Amino acid sequence: VAVRPSLQRLFNRTVLGQTYDVQSALRSYSQQINLILDLERLTDTTLEWLRNTLRVERAAFILLSDLVQDQVELRVLRSSGGSLPGPALFDRESRFVTHFRRIGRPLTQYDLDVLTWFQAMPDEERSWVKSLGAELFIPVLLPDRPVALLALGPKATGQPYSDEDLETLMTLAGQTATALENARLLDSLRAVQGDLERLNSELSETNRQLKRLDRVKADFVTIASHELRTPLSQIFGYSDVLSSMKMDELGNSQMLNEFLAGISRGARRLKRVVDAMVDVSLLETGTLRMHPVPVPLGVVVSNALSTVKPAAEQRKLVLEVEDLSPLPYIEADGTRLEQVFVSLLSNAIKFSPDGKHILVSGRCEAAVRDDAFVELAVRDEGIGIDPEQQRLIFEKFYRPENPMLHSSDDVGFKGAGPGLGLAIAKGIVEAHGGRIWVESPGRDEARCPGSTFRVRLPVVARVQE
Known part of the structure; x- marks a missing residue:
């Protein structure tokens, strides 16, 4: 019912x-x-x-x-x-x-x-x-x-x-x-508004990067011209003097040796600049070949230290290396890795005041061999790096210093080259299947908080010969 x-x-x-x-x-x-x-x-x-x-x-x-x-x-x-x-x-x-x-x-x-x-x-x-x-x-x-x-x-x-x-x-x-x-x-x-805001933010960031890239390119022209002209001027200067000397003046062996040494220094400096530009070009095109063989990292770091030791001694900097012998051999291109650590150590020397310490250390992440990594660190007591620049310094031609105050002195405090060293180091490390980064609380020329550059590399090669 x-x-x-x-x-x-x-x-x-x-x-x-x-x-x-x-x-x-x-x-x-x-x-x-x-x-x-x-x-x-x-x-x-x-x-x-x-x-x-x-x-x-x-x-x-x-x-x-x-x-x-x-x-x-x-x-x-x-x-x-x-x-x-x-x-x-x-x-x-x-x-x-x-x-x-x-x-x-x-x-x-x-x-x-x-x-x-x-x-x-x-x-x-x-x-x-x-x-x-x-x-x-x-x-x-x-x-x-x-x-x-x-x-x-x-x-x-x-x-x-x-x-x-x-x-x-x-x-x-x-x-x-x-x-x-x-x-x-x-x-x-x-959601659409959020997407638009995100796109606007990305567009603004892209515009900032383009402006910075334009500025970096302009700075690079200035720096590169200086980097190329300085050794050329040195070579031409000594050559002109030699060509104008009379035969009896050429008999002065001390003067002759001094002029020839000056020409040699200029040629080596010019070669370093040209080599750096060629390496960057090869990395960008993916044609920089690696030849991995079993490499003891202690030897790689030791060779790099020998290269930069004269510059460190002139600045009264103390180079220290922890015992790297416990680290396993890794499959890598030893010559290219040496280039990486020369760049990192040179960077530490340039941005550390006289009398400071620079320490190289290493450790291995225990794992199955095919997945094991070693990590090396270059720690300095220098002026530090601002957080917003810690990614940019690995880009080619980037320099944190004012290019108008640029100095190509390899030894002087805050001296710098064309801004290619860290970009090349990053390319070489990544070509090995590794990673490179920097840690620093910020830049302070008074307190010198320092920076630590870390390189993480696989024990087993991940590159094509």
């Missing part, structure tokens, strides 16, 4: 103890969500209404999102109790999803368990739905598709959901649909 809605409400109030005023509660809910444009706040408001008005013990707000390849993502956005599953992908023609898209009516877990139509659901879909622990599913519908589901657990009274409850919930879902769509549109706009 059909029970009139008025009698049903009377029965609910007197026998079941339900005292809510449906129309008043729905009006209040509608007024609340009309002012909400935040998706999470909307779901919290909906779940709170279900708990306070219908006394639903457990509920979940599930978003439905159409994806490519005919799939629909079901994601629990909020729940009012219990642990819930993560997102799940359902086929667009899944019978669970199709029911809400075509029928657009509530569905119970009992229906899912016993109706023949739902027996064809894949096991993973059925398992995910069941893990929600819901008795009833209410669709939140737009005219063309379902956009969400309200998964409701049992009521606190223990009573089943009545027909009046179902109509109330469908009305609630209808009010929620519009608010949900508005909230999702706002979320999309915020």
Whole structure:
């Protein structure tokens, strides 16, 4: 026998103890969500209404999102109790999803368990739905598709959901649909705005990098001209003097040796500049070949120290090396690695005041040989490097100093070359499958916080011969 809605409400109030005023509660809910444009706040408001008005013990707000390849993502956005599953992908023609898209009516877990139509659901879909622990599913519908589901657990009274409850919930879902769509549109706009802000930030950074690159190129022309002209002037100067000397003057062996030594110094300096430019070109084109053989790192570092020792002695700098003999042989191009450490040690000498210490240390990360790494560090007591420059110093032609104050002195404090040494070192290390970086608290010429350059290399070669 059909029970009139008025009698049903009377029965609910007197026998079941339900005292809510449906129309008043729905009006209040509608007024609340009309002012909400935040998706999470909307779901919290909906779940709170279900708990306070219908006394639903457990509920979940599930978003439905159409994806490519005919799939629909079901994601629990909020729940009012219990642990819930993560997102799940359902086929667009899944019978669970199709029911809400075509029928657009509530569905119970009992229906899912016993109706023949739902027996064809894949096991993973059925398992995910069941893990929600819901008795009833209410669709939140737009005219063309379902956009969400309200998964409701049992009521606190223990009573089943009545027909009046179902109509109330469908009305609630209808009010929620519009608010949900508005909230999702706002979320999309915020995402677009975030993307635009990110793109603007990336564009600004790109413009800054382009301006810096233009400045670096201009500085490089100035520095390179100085680097090339200075040794050429030295060579031509001594050559001109020699060519103008008379035969009897050439008999002065001391003067002749001095002039020839000057020409030799200029030629070697010129060769270093040209070699550096060639190495950078080869690294950029990927044609700098490595020839890995078993190499003792102690010998590599020792050879590099021998190269820079005269400059360190002139500056009264103390070069120290920890015992590197425990380090394993690594498969590497020893000559190129020596070039790396000459560059790092020269850099430490140039930016350390007289009388300071420079320490070379190393360690091995214990692991299976094929995955083992060694790490060497060159630590100085120099003026340090600002954090924003710690990545830039490994770019070609970059110099932290004012190029107008440029000095190509190999020994003098803050002397510098064309700004290629660290870029070449980075290229060589990376060609070995390694990594190079610097650590420094910042630049301070008064306190001299120092810098530590670290080189991490694989024990087993990762380069092509």
